[in-house]
Amino acid sequence: MFFCGIFLWQRLKGTRSVCFCYAKIPEVKTAALKSSVFARQKATRIQKEDFLDFLKFFCYPVYMKIFFKLNVFFFLFLLFSCSSVPKAKNGDFKKDFSEDETVEFEELWGYVFYKREDSYTPDLPLTDIGYFTEAISAFSEVPAPPPKEKYFSDCPAKVHLVTSCDSRSQTHLLLLPELPLRNKIIDDLIEASKTYDGLQVDWELVSPEDDENFIEFLKILKSKLGEKTLSIAIPARIRTLSKDAYNYEKLAKVADKIIIMAYDEHWATSKPGPIASTDWCKKISDYAKSQIPPEKLVMGLSFYGRAWRDDTLGGKAYIYPTLQKIMEENKVKNHRRDEYGVPSFTITKKLNITAFYDDETSLFVRTKMYAENEIKALSFWRIGQEDEAYWKHLKIKETEENK
Secondary structure: OHHHHHHHHHHOOOOHHHHHHHHOOHHHHHHHHHOHHHHHHHHHHOOHHHHHHHHHHHHHHHHHHHHHHHHHHHHHHHHHHHOOOOOOOOOOOOOOOOOOOOEEEOEEEEEEEOOOHHHOOOOOOOOEEEEEOOOOOOOOOOOOOOOHHHHHOOOOOEEEEEEEOOOHHHHHHHHOOOOOHHHHHHHHHHHHOOOOOEEEEEOOOOOHHHHHHHHHHHHHHHHHHOOOEEEEEEEOOOOOOOOOOOOHHHHHOOOOEEEEEOOOOOOOOOOOOOOOOHHHHHHHHHHHHHHOOOOOEEEEEEOOOEEEEOOOOOOOOOOHHHHHHHHHHOOOOOOEEOOOOOEEOOOOOOOOEEEEOOOHHHHHHHHHHHHHOOOOEEEEEOOOOOOHHHHHHEEEOOOOOOO
């Protein structure tokens, strides 16, 4: 095909150069030289029929064999390349829902952050609010929250006070039955939540060794809450661990609601990736359904994204030998010293930022998956971080409880 192209182009300029091109091929060199006079005489009269005869005369003996081999190779290449399904590429996603499509759930929980109460509006389709206030202090005291009526007086949803503890060692001490701290913190939590509809325990640093103490702590808390709802926010799992403070089956026997934080599939120090891919969330919900009664299970969705940088030099402490190696690898020559002799240097590097996040489309794809997987309730971390277009796809299913 390449030589045919040369011929067609050179035909307009004369046949001598055509013969020269073919003469460069050893197999047809003799034929090309012998036929050059003939070609020059016929150059001005070549028509379509003559061109076909010309090709047969010059190319068929040798090039048809080469051409045949090339075609066989090309055919086999196409056959094998088309026999496998190509991997998904950017742009392969096809939106399979309409702009006004909705999905119903019996419960929709949304988290509101302390001092960001204005992010919530009563028109949002929510049955429950998790009011995330200040964490337990370093002195093991529960900060007094504002009363429910201060920010949620016109809220049609139930409002649950959320408690958190940001220290693993402190969490351990608070759960020890032999220390008076446990009963004190329970009484303080009951007092703090007295104007609210329920209490949620979001203690994310419970050690596996404290699993039994955690269960006992929750039992006492539930007994003192009475008719109010006790909910627990726990991390994602796809299987039962041999030793785990967040055992789904055991916790479901104590708490009224279990919120599964099905996000952070990829985190700040991991490789870049989705915060919560749909396939990963499907595995979590499948496992959760096998351990937790459907009326207690609430699957969590995240509204935030993350960004990763490919440069790992910044933001770390280095020993002197490592700094020497960094300077050598980056050919640092512009050393500086301040007035006290402290050395420093600057490296300029290209920086790539990779970000993963969720918008209306990706959130609704995950939402539909949960609905198809017979999940009755969702929660959202957190209000104010979302693509607002997502809300129009949600509806609260009417039940006896939320009529």
